[in-house]
Amino acid sequence: MTATRLVAVLPLTLLFLLPLVAALVLVLPGLLDATAFASMIAHPQFAGALWLTVFTGLLGTGLAVLTSLAIVHAAGSRDLSRGSGLFLAVPHLSLAIGLAFLIMPTGVIARLLAPLLGWTSPPQWVTTQDPWGFTLIAALVLKETPFLVWAFAALLNRDDMRRALDGQVAVARSLGHGPMSIFLRVILPQLLPRMAGPLIAVLAYSLTVVDMAVVVGPGQPPTLAQLAWTDLNDGDAATAARGGAGVLILSGLVLLLIFLVGAALPLLAPLRHRLLASPPRQDAKLFRLLIILWPAWFCIYGAVMLVMALQSIAAQWPFPDLLPQHATAAAWLRLVQDSGPFLTTFVLALATAMSSVAAAVAWLEWAPRRADRIAALVAVFALCLPSLLVGLGQYRLFLALGITGTAPALFLAHVLPVAAYVFLVLAGPYRSFDPRWNAVAAGLTAQPLRFLLRIKWPMLKAPILAAAATGFAVSVAQFVPAQLAAAGRFSTLPMEAVTLSAGGNRPLIATHGLGLMLLPLVAFLLAGWFGQPRWRMR
Amino acid sequence: MLSLRHIGLVLNGKPLVRPFSLDVAPGEVVTLMGASGSGKSSLLAFIAGDLPPAMTGQGDVVLNRTRLNPLPPERRGLGRLFQDDYLFPHMTVGENLLFAVADLPRAERLQRMEQALTDCGLEGFAPRPPHSLSGGQRSRVALMRALLAEPAAILLDEPFSKLDRPLRASMRSFTFEHIRNRGIPALLVSHDPEDVPPGGRVLEILEDGSLKNA
CATH class of the missing domain: 3.40.50.300 (P-loop containing nucleotide triphosphate hydrolases)
Structure with missing residues (x-):
């Protein structure tokens, strides 16, 4: 292997591939631990947790798919990618915290309703941590819908896709089909097969999410992910092993459900034929109402941020009052004074984003092209894996290496999903760079490195910065693997936020929720600003 | 007119x-x-x-x-034909044609579709995917599809x-x-x-x- 090949392949292999493979191999021995499985299955809350996991995971995914489709349909030919990118910057945990502040009995919605209904004390509703997990489902739908919209938009923005579909839509309309009929029969059947990756990622995430479930999910019983998580963090070795078995059962459940959905698809073939071959239909007027869905998402996220901002400075906030009586900066001051977690989060995000961008650029520039597909597949695969499974494997890896609770372990725990995301975001734009520029530069006798530094990378600065910002945001939001790797010796913002959410210091919870959200937002704003072209072309 | x-x-x-x-x-x-x-x-x-x-x-x-x-x-x-035939790639030839046939009893719809295939010399092509057809065959199906919408x-x-x-x-x-x-x-x-x-x-x-x- 030549030196260039080594430079191309080594960084991403060391940061991402090797740790991933090692982590997955190290969870395998757990499969043989029959005692742990038996004690997990005998857990009094196991059956309830299993059912709750399936219920919240499937319903959350299903609703997110439906709403994202409705949004994509209602948008017609408008480009949704810019708007949906904004939502991706918001960490799941922030959204869960803000949503809780919005809908809990002393939340802003209850305060808004109070004067209308004459309430003087908080209503008796059980919203956050409701036993059915409806709040968890709502949080999942709110967060996963924009992700799916973003994935759909990316697909629709591809030149080949756009051109073919535009023509097909024009033909379909001339044949007497309304926009909804065309969306269902012409557009959707061509999009869905290409959306398998994002759809599986959403399903796997919804079934295995920990941080959101801790904040807004049910507790008695909790979801399986939470049940296993509690056990994993137990000092007792047998309990931790039971947690490990729980993680494996959960991962098996994810695989089983994906397999079942895959196996059920061929059964739908007759239905598919009936749908495709049905006569022209014009749209019901009601469908036009779908246009309000996407703006509604902006409003909800805006409300979530506003509520957290209010809560973070509220000194006293007796129930029916719409606004706090006094404002205080105490919680923000504490965040600044105890700046350890904030700084740790920031430095980790910066380090993981920069090293991932460097590794991804090295791979894309110098690795053979056929290796790209493999790398992309592995990245998608890694992002579909439950964070509990990867976290558990990494924890064992760090133990074996003797680096648990050290900065390198924390870095490796954060960099894995960051590298995967950065690679996926960067691969498309980087590979579609017009190779004729190379020829032009070579014609001007520019050396290869000079060409990269002066021509290619500056021309690609927008996607490179966007990938860096994405990586930064992904790192900021890491919870499960980070907490396990830190072993109590480090703390990051998400860890603090989850711990705090069990207590009652609402201003402090709110500052952490907002802080978590602001870091990625600032990163995206900076990337957008510096990624601007030198001139706006008209 | x-x-x-x-x-x-x-x-x-x-x-x-x-x-x-x-x-x-x-x-x-x-x-x-x-x-x-x-x-x-x-x-x-x-x-x-x-x-x-x-x-x-x-x-x-x-x-x-x-x-x-x-x-x-x-x-x-108004029927339309373009430079490209825009046959829907995820539908069979038959489904492409049925897509244009008005809401009639099922047997009548199928009969119209088969008739259209006969008219353009493509009997028995209904279950085939569009990509298996030649350029000329595709163009004829596209024309038939446009006409089936009456x-x-x-x-x-x-x-x-x-x-x-x-x-x-x-x-x-x-x-x-x-x-x-x-x-x-x-x-x-x-x-x-x-x-x-x-x-x-x-x-x-x-x-x-x-x-x-x-």
Whole structure:
């Protein structure tokens, strides 16, 4: 292997591939631990947790798919990618915290309703941590819908896709089909097969999410992910092993459900034929109402941020009052004074984003092209894996290496999903760079490195910065693997936020929720600003 | 009868096609000639009701005494053919055709679909995926699909330009024959003089956007 090949392949292999493979191999021995499985299955809350996991995971995914489709349909030919990118910057945990502040009995919605209904004390509703997990489902739908919209938009923005579909839509309309009929029969059947990756990622995430479930999910019983998580963090070795078995059962459940959905698809073939071959239909007027869905998402996220901002400075906030009586900066001051977690989060995000961008650029520039597909597949695969499974494997890896609770372990725990995301975001734009520029530069006798530094990378600065910002945001939001790797010796913002959410210091919870959200937002704003072209072309 | 009354196109405030009027009789094929960029395809898009937002159209489109301007494309009863056949790649040939057949009893719909395949010499092709057909076969299916929707007029946007030369002549006569049999007005847009059906009327869009009988 030549030196260039080594430079191309080594960084991403060391940061991402090797740790991933090692982590997955190290969870395998757990499969043989029959005692742990038996004690997990005998857990009094196991059956309830299993059912709750399936219920919240499937319903959350299903609703997110439906709403994202409705949004994509209602948008017609408008480009949704810019708007949906904004939502991706918001960490799941922030959204869960803000949503809780919005809908809990002393939340802003209850305060808004109070004067209308004459309430003087908080209503008796059980919203956050409701036993059915409806709040968890709502949080999942709110967060996963924009992700799916973003994935759909990316697909629709591809030149080949756009051109073919535009023509097909024009033909379909001339044949007497309304926009909804065309969306269902012409557009959707061509999009869905290409959306398998994002759809599986959403399903796997919804079934295995920990941080959101801790904040807004049910507790008695909790979801399986939470049940296993509690056990994993137990000092007792047998309990931790039971947690490990729980993680494996959960991962098996994810695989089983994906397999079942895959196996059920061929059964739908007759239905598919009936749908495709049905006569022209014009749209019901009601469908036009779908246009309000996407703006509604902006409003909800805006409300979530506003509520957290209010809560973070509220000194006293007796129930029916719409606004706090006094404002205080105490919680923000504490965040600044105890700046350890904030700084740790920031430095980790910066380090993981920069090293991932460097590794991804090295791979894309110098690795053979056929290796790209493999790398992309592995990245998608890694992002579909439950964070509990990867976290558990990494924890064992760090133990074996003797680096648990050290900065390198924390870095490796954060960099894995960051590298995967950065690679996926960067691969498309980087590979579609017009190779004729190379020829032009070579014609001007520019050396290869000079060409990269002066021509290619500056021309690609927008996607490179966007990938860096994405990586930064992904790192900021890491919870499960980070907490396990830190072993109590480090703390990051998400860890603090989850711990705090069990207590009652609402201003402090709110500052952490907002802080978590602001870091990625600032990163995206900076990337957008510096990624601007030198001139706006008209 | 398809009547265009003082229709024209404006692009960025400048007239692209100056207002003109035209009546196309049932069974007649009128050809609009013009260089690329002259706005002839956009004119068809305006008539069909899906002009891109950058352009504005003016004038009235009247089909059999109904003014079409306020109607969405799917309610105008105008068939369309393009350079590309735009057969839906995820549907079989049969599904592509059924997509256009009106809401009738199932047996009747299937019968119409089979008849259309017979009419274009593709019996038994219903279960095949479009990509397994030759270019000429695909074009014929696209024409049959457009006709199965029973359009009251048809708009042809250079439908022969991507076909191989020898195929082009036979596809032309095949298309014009079917349109004549249906007795519907047709408006053809082309830059190839050979596309003009024998004895057909021809209008040319000149460089200044005005139209001239050729």
